[in-house]
Amino acid sequence: SHELTQPPSVSVSPGRTAIITCSGVKLDHNYACWYQQKPGQSPVLVIYQDDKRPSGIPERFSGSNSRNTATLTISGTQAVDEADYYCQSWDSSTGVVFGGGTKLTVL
């Protein structure tokens, strides 16, 4: 199976850098994507193919993937970034897999 593990919560002060990790054995061979979800809203893609930002996503969002760990970094975190973040990957046998989610709190 293809499991993705995220920390349940991350806290950050406004203006600081938030780092959210996603670990999984098969991330070594598969891309990671990241979604932001605010309460009562649909998820929004913020990173695809490990490190690419869709149009309209602020530059403070960046991603990387190395040694079975994908990382979402939010530089200069703002209050508006407070949300749940989910990593997602794909495996040819399992299909699409989502991580357990990380609640980002901006204190």
Next chain:
Amino acid sequence: QVQLVQSGAEVKKPGASVKVSCKASGYTFTRYAMHWVRQAPGQRPEWMGRINAGNDNTKYSQKFQGRVTITKDTSASTVYMQLSSLRSEDTAVYYCARDPDYRGSGMNLWGQGTTVTVSS
């Protein structure tokens, strides 16, 4: 306007089936795949399956194999998800999500979600 508009909320009894629609607009329907993802309250999103809108190819999660069917009506730019033999654990918000369908592309457009409640 590029968007996915889903059908309205459903309330079903255990054992029944539900069919949710997702109408695409503002882009070339057949150039993308469409996924169905559900999310129970307080839980992670859960992938159910996908259809390639250009060639009808489908792939389903093993968890839902045999219970879920994803179809499309190209003339109406609409994708459907039918889930049968409903049980209380199927109560969730169901989303359709568009995928440019290349490796690592991700789901870059989501519908507003359809709440399905299964209760006797």
